[in-house]
Amino acid sequence: MLKQLNIKEFTVFEEANLRFGKQLNVIVGENGAGKTHLLKLAYAGLATCWEEGNKPHLAPSAPTKTILQKSLADKLIGVFRPETLGRLVRRKPGRGRCDIKLTFTDAAHNLAFGFATNSKTEVGIELLPEQWLQTAPTYLPTRELLTIYPNFLAVYENHYLEFEETWRDTCRLLGGLMRKGPKEKRIRELLAPLETAMQGSIELDKSGRFYLRNANGLMEMPLVAEGLRKLGMLARLISTGALLDQGYLFWDEPEANLNPSLIKQVARTIVELSNSGIQVFIATHSLFLLRELEILLADKPLDTAFFGLHASDNGITVQQGASLYDIGDITALEESLQQSDRYLALED
Known part of the structure; x- marks a missing residue:
């Protein structure tokens, strides 16, 4: 399982240290707050370490810097589609560098790497995994x-x-x-x-x-x-x-284009998958989905982590905890609650 993601100077984040739940992880934030960036970054790291290990001519081999520094850069470019790799470094005056570390329950899979604003096709490997991942991560786009x-x-x-x-x-x-x-x-x-x-x-x-x-x-x-x-x-x-x-599911806005009845079904499936050994990561700003998950988790507790993304003078900061109430106020959620209050006030 993926235990932690540490990032410095990556896209909209100056620094963030995310400690993941073993079963379910919920990232909440406004549009443009970087929810999808976090999903894609973790996915790119995992996918690279699975894909390379499953190439026929590499399967018996252990990871090497020569392989990873190119394949990881290619994956990041393929997933994010920047003009160059260095465009993923957080924008600020002068040259910069981002550093990323993925920590797993099995330390043999730990990976750390970085790249600078002038990087084009390679990353620098700071910590090389000892083994390739054995299960493929899955990414569901919106x-x-x-x-x-x-x-x-x-x-x-x-x-x-x-x-x-x-x-x-x-x-x-x-x-x-x-x-x-x-x-x-x-x-x-x-x-x-x-x-x-x-x-x-x-x-x-x-x-x-x-x-x-x-x-x-x-x-x-x-x-x-x-x-x-x-x-x-x-x-x-x-x-x-x-x-x-046993594997990983990354799902960006599961609620997109679904009516409330189907969102309820998606929430139940997310909980069932999390309870079946899949480590699930979702990004959302749907109050309806979040409430549905809370209702389900009350009856079937899981090892869950919530992450709230908040704008600050130094980019986006991450507030995390075991429940929705630990991650601070999210404007999109507050707007939904206020609309409900305004609607109820019409009946008074």
Whole structure:
């Protein structure tokens, strides 16, 4: 499990030290506060250490600086899409440098690296992992990917596209084979509520197109409501086993384009996945989702950490704790509460 992320001078952050919960981690903040940056940074580090270790000619080998300094830089550029690597250093007068450290429960996976504003294609490795990661992290962007899946990987690999590399990575997982064997029962348990909400199941045909199969037959994915497509993407990753074994899920704004009923289902699935051995990281500014998580956690406590992102004169600061009440006031949440008060006042 990822225990801690320490960053200095990275994008909007002067310095931040995030101590993660073993099961669920919730990052809350305004638009532009850096929620997605934190998810992508942690994901890029984990994904690099898994991808390199799973290349056939490297699998038996231990990590080396030569491999990581280039592959990690490539991953950061692919995930964030800056013009150069150095553009990820926090903007301020003169030259600067950012430093990043990922600390794991198993110290053999610990990684520290840095780069300066003039860096283009390599990072400096300060602490080299002793082992590659054995499980792939999964990143769910705000947009669903089932509709773009047909031929997307082939086009992405052979042409330069201004799409984040997280899209390619997730599409690779979406195309995985259905998981069979002793864990099928657990897969069905996780899938059942999602398929009830979708009123159907997700199928991938030989042409590479996804469909929703329901009582009326097969429906092309572009004709399915976007909120249901997001649930479908989650269901597909569960059915292939990508979200089953010990691993990591990074989910940016799970509530995007979902109605409250579906947000409730997403919250239940997040808690179930967290309770199944997946370390979950979500970024949100939805009061409805946060309250739903609080309700569920009251009945099923998890090792959870909350992080509030706040603007200051020195960039974004991070306030953290075991509950939503420990992370300070978030304007987006306060606005939602005030709107409720104004609405109730109309009835007085």
